[in-house]
Amino acid sequence: MLNTLIVLTGHRKSGTSMFHRLFDGHPELIIYPDDISLLYAYFPCYAYQPDATPAQLRDRIRVVVKKSLSEVYESEEDSRFVDGDGFSDLLLKNLSGRDIRKKGDLINAVAEAWCSYKKITDTEKPFLFKETSQSIFFQELKLNFPRLKMIALLRDPRDNYAALKAGVKEHYSKMGEGELETLASLLNRARMDFLSAEVNLKQFPKDFMAVKFEDLIVSPLEVMKNVCEFIGIQFTESLLIPTLVGREYKGNSYDKKKFSGISGENLGKWHERISGHEAMIIEYWLGDVMDQWGYPKAFSSVESQKAFSEFYNWYNCKYFFSDNFK
Template sequence: MKPKKFLSGLPKIFRRRGNPFLRKTELSGISLKHNFFISGITMSESLQSRPFFIIGAQRSGTTLLRLMLNAHSQVAIPEEGGFWKPLLRQFKKAPRKAIAGRELEGYLRYLRDDPQFKLWLMDSTDLFEAIQNDAPLTLTDLMERTYRYYASSNGKMIWGDKSPSFFRMIPTLSTLFPHAFFIHIIRDGRDLFLSWRKMERNKRNVSLVALEWLFKVKKARNDLKRIGQERYMEIRYEDLVSMPDPILKNVCTLVGIEYEPGMLSYWKTSDQFIGAHHSDLIFKPVSTTSVAKWKRGMTQAELDKFEWVAGGLLKDCGYELSGSSQGGIGRIATGISELAYGLPLRGAEVFLTVANQHLSSRYGFQLYSPPVGSEAKGRATRT
């Protein structure tokens, strides 16, 4: 399609400013230097082509970090993008496959109707029209243009993503976005258990939660090591809330932006980016209130089971153990029985979620309607 004809169909604001966020992504020709610096490209180019992904087990502080970065004058991170997962799975082995015609129309319909995408609170009409006019596209094009459009609609230049479940998608995302950065945030799994237990009834199996936390952290770590040390950083939630200034400066260095002190005032604008169903701590200045809550919130029996499953990783991440003898054979046996009961149920839950997303993205119908937003998180209070 000719540029003039394409531009004539866009709102005047985009024609006047030559909006770059509706154009196909060109990531070739970018060279990297160590220590997170970019050579051979201008700052404006780097701002448009260096996205980042915040990953970590749910309730690890990913939302807090997202809000801190959103308070930066040039960074825009929407609500979670879990709806991309069926596409990421489908194009895992063919990341450069062209998408056009009915296939593209189906995916755009899927995005438009997805409840999670609606939480981005942006009018995607012009974006999707431009994408259809510019077909064929790759999945990289489709994702990047969607994120860039979100950033542009918020007056920002740099886009990021905060989808904790993308810990499974690091190799695919790394291939689709070969110059993207990853920020892995880790929180003490025992505090994470307390937070999950408040939020979801099926997260009360302490041995299963310990195993899930262990799997998610190790999976992310192993995959991140494979993509290269210069492309990711690991931070602990406890460090972020106890010394946010130096941690945020390191994050900004990784992403390639100037640190802004106003990022610590994120809580003043939290209501612009998230709903009231989140922890009320998100709407207050950063504090260490939620650090080491396990010391007063978990029984010794629960601690014994959690540390039996994930004690080694807790120590590896720098967390102290409870100091007990881990309960002996009796509590270990209880932990084994919890895993024997909980693992099949958790496996079935994951299978249904994957199948539901696949059917929705490919065929336009669902086995069930998953809870989103306040329906999914409304029971969470202070975490």
């Protein structure tokens, strides 16, 4: 059973990978090297299928874990390589006797398997991992892990969409997403993340923290010292340098740009990377939370509503319209 769980979260492409890499190698933490991925690629769509057999669920867990780790460790010749099969074997062994349809059981099994795989003996240290858009599940996770700490990274949704849009052609299109689907996803999930962060901050101020990506870029020392105080670890200079299992981390931008250190290369450049029409759609649907979190809007509400009405024609047909005139 985990002593303390620390979850870093945020919308996809909001900067969470770089944020996660800042903790790499900290002596007071046990750090899983990437998203565990299971909280969105196994839960809920697979874990809660009533007809799925235990064997099918275990196979899915293995597939997800292996793929997520393969994106971190480049080759078997690399001394930091993780044997996806070997780690998955340990994980599935640790799941024996546990309910693999329960998040708490699965997270505990991942932590125990990682400690076993890396031969970590001081298992009282907090276990830290990253996972996409988990703020909405904070209360659920808190029931399983009373000493849970969660840090949500929030980003200007226009910049966030710009980062996503850059990856549509080479990445998201392979999952069936075009630019409109990616925009629709951001509208729903980013709004959910902003709203859930607000609720969690009010109800659980000692256990939930929100960090703006822009603040992390502009004032990393101040932000990381505050983060350390929040999770109860000592600040070290290494927390200002993103690394991946000890090696330099150069980012995962779909623009194929390589960064060094904490980079603000694309900070505030949404107006160069997305259309005004796309920005208006975002401002219309997320305008209230943008105001709350200090992201000034660039367009009037009248302009934004017109843009959203045009987007809604596609949005409604794609997701909501049911033809009862047949």
